[in-house]
Amino acid sequence: MAHDGRTTEGLRTRGLTKSFGGPPVVRDVDIDLRPAEVHAIVGENGAGKSTLLKLLAGVHQPDAGEVIVDGNAVAVTSPTVARSLGISLIFQEPTLFPDLTVAENIFMGRHPVTARLPMVRWRTMLSRAAALMESIGARIDPARPVGELSVAEQQLVEIATALSHRARFVLMDEPTASLTPREVDRLFAIIRDLKARGASVVFVNHRLEEVFAIADRITVMRDGAKVGTWAAGELSRDEVVKRMVGRELGRSPERPHVQPGEVALEVEDLTAPGRFRGVSLSVRRGEIVAMAGLVGAGRTEVARALFGIDSFERGTVKLNGQAVRFRSPREALRAGLAYLPEDRQHQGLIQALTVAQNMTLTILGELSRGGWLDRRREQELARRQVERLQVKTPSVNSAVQNLSGGNQQKVLVGKFLIARPKVLILDEPTRGVDVGAKAEIHRLIVDLAAQGMAVLVISSDLPEVLALADRVIVMRAGQVAGELSRDEATEESIMRLAVGTGPTAGGRKAL
């Protein structure tokens, strides 16, 4: 290859080490990022990938080791310093200001100003933001407050922000975790473009198919240490997995064929203008129904309306044959309908509370002995879930904010499993979860269905949809574009419905 040990251009680390009080979570890591390459970093949840990127981006300071840019050792003491070195990080959890507009977020701290007075040139900012969003193919109004956007849309804003820095080293921490294939394709086009301009792109991802599709080299991390770096062509998917987990791993279980019971959730003609229209669907006991569609197709909006967070204009919802209309999540949960939100940062978890406290939040009533909190039982229940889901945490009494992204997601899943609902809606249940844990969560979902739970899974991860679903409902632009049986469902047939190419049964009208 043209770039080898002799090149000084690019970014290298030597012996990078970081601990948060306990054992090091990044230990003695040497990596090198060459110009014009896509460098994937993979590893299990909690392997230290995000921490490594944060060290490069000046968010954390290393305990030992150094960062070398173009042959010179540099101290990346803050994100500002990182930016001046041409390093830009897209965080795993969007870190945007929810009350500010998309444009303001993108140009935070460097708003275009008028020549004489330091006044923000709104028009310029909006049009530049619009152009940026356009370039990544995202249809998001730059004047909208970020708080109104879905997680996937927020991720797109993060990507636009990073691009606007024109950085030489673009670090992307699970940028595709809640994107659908179409947005992923766009992102890949952008990444190739960055590469053509000579940038190094670091790409952290749990979806290995995507890693193989885009990466030139792959670095595998385990328990904070680097296992090794290989050219993408040198390894097969299974070899990567083996190096990640340190053992062979079975594939996701084949879904056993179950005889679904009576209808548990029935939705007819659900309509909320501007969000979704005429949505009808049903889920039987013991059945797993997946809802697929592009980002912004209205899947989350439907779920929120069912769960009593948002209202809807017309339509009927029946739970176990009874017409219901929930005005709050509390009513829904009481009636046996639970919704696992996609936004674990704001809606799913309470970051400052512990793993145990989060997991038992939905069942505090059961833990109450005449008002007194039964802490022994709380610990016990939480410990059981932590074991079952293999959450990597020092103890059930650690604050959730200190867990890695994937492990937080496991806590969120555990929280809603503890509630034992009759109908469970899961919105991106394995976002950011590693292969091993993902298979485990899938097994749990399958088990729950086998025990008679009705499960509706919203997922942008097509392999996940195919692995789990008995039926697939595809949404497009706020409407049901079609329904596929398990035998009909393939990545292609789903995408065809989601994008709207080719003949489909109805649903072609614009909203």
Next chain:
Amino acid sequence: MSRERLRELAVQSGPELLLVALFAASLAFSAWLSPYFLRVTTLFDMTSQFMELGLMALAMTLVIIMGQIDLSVASILALVGVVFGLLSENGVSLALAIPAALALAAVLGMINGWLAVAFRLPALVVTLGTMALYRGIGQILLGDRSAYGFPAWFVSIDFRYIPGTPVPLPLVIFAAFAVGFFLLLHRTTFGRLVYAVGNNAEACRFSGIAVDRLQVAVFTLSGLMSGMAGLMMTSRFASARWDMASGLELDVITTVVLGGTSIFGGRGTITGTVLALFVIGTLRYGMGLANVLPQNQSVVIGLLLILAILGPETGRAWQARRRRAAVRKGGELQASKAEVSAR
């Protein structure tokens, strides 16, 4: 166990330790200001001066942890005192007037909570309004005079002691409530919810928690405790006026914040509030004995507050630096050993 564990304990209870040190310092300071201070009887009697403040601070701790604030506490105290005084003047038996006064207090608090919830207003705005409103009603009802003429058994609660000891009754009442609030906040599901909502109300809604109801309950509790304080103060002064305890809400909030409760919600303890209460109470009393002007007293309390807030922050920063240094000095080896042995 051993040193590791001890250090961990010291870190966890850092703010409390700081407060204990402050309390000792304020005792010493007061003793130095006034030679009369360090008598056992003085020390105990002194507490009666700030037990009303304490009762309100207990409930305010919950309010602030929940991410809210209640500016109307001192006004509720005054209005309840006034109404209670009028009832008593008009011959209503205290056996009836006391429960009535407490019920009124609870209702006033509930109104605060309900207004905030029903109109989606920040409690800051709502209680800023009721702070003026409640006290204003008191003035209209009683005018610019004092209500008095309470039965002898009711007045001068601060001159009643546990028989054979120098422990005054207000201190006993406060201690009982402090224990009650400690258990409520730290041992019940209700307390857990207060923390949860204070940290992230949205996630609580998604978890099916009746956030609004909790908020109304906590404000009701705050009103009730202000009512208790109102009765105690009325007894102590043997009279009630519309302008009693004016400005006391700021001392209540200062106490809670000095006690380590985050003004942004989600964090705080009853222990911290109790310790902070004694720090502020002692200082104020000592300075009073030494004839320090009230405005100068405020300067001292203000400085203290800033110190208490900066203290833990700089402590944390210092610790982080030391940890990094330790790891660099080969502590890394130890750490990985520790991990191996933990497996």
